[in-house]
Amino acid sequence: MRKASMIAAFGLVIVVTGTFLRWLDSGVVGRNSYQAVAVAGTVLAAPAFRLWTVVPLLCAVCVVLFVLGLVKTAATATLLTAxxxxxxxAIATSRAGDPGGPxxxxxxxxVTTLAGAGIALLGALGSLLVRTPEPGGSR
Incomplete structure (x- = not known):
């Protein structure tokens, strides 16, 4: 795997890690992004919130594509996912730390998820934009 691909994969691992960290404080209870999305989907009666649960799967697919050497496909999928x-x-980060209610x-x-997404984006862009010489090719 090339360096840019490894950076993208590392960013995707950070993204998934961040989704399992504390996203929502409700009194003394902390909830990760999946718990928060489940509550929001129920309260707002919006099934679209359930799409968030596929984030780890999408990230895993991107990493597997990088490992298999399908760099352009992996980088494109990583760009979209990240x-x-x-x-x-970013929207959640802009509201973080605001003690405006219960x-x-x-x-x-x-913040962790946003940082991971940024790293994944940089790695994916690097994978698409940086050309490596082909083995046995002329210089």
Whole structure:
């Protein structure tokens, strides 16, 4: 695996780790992103929130594609996944630490996920933009 691909894969691992950290504070109870999305989906009656649960699967698929050497496909999938997850994490991060009520957005989960998405994006862009010489090719 090339360096840029390894950076993208590392970023995706951080993304998944961040989704399991504390995202929401409800009184003394902390909830990860999946618990928060489940509550939001029930309260708002919006089944679209359930899509968040496939984030780890999407990240795993991207890493497997990098390992298999399908760099362009992996990088494209990583760009799409990291952008979508990064937008959600950025919105949550902008609300983090605001003690405006009994329920608040916690800092660790969204910030970690946002950082991972940024690293994954950089790695994916590097995978797409940096050309490596072919073995046996002329210089």
């Amino acid at each position: 952008t979508a997850v990064g937008i959600v994490a 329920i608040g957005v916690s800092v660790p989960g969204p």
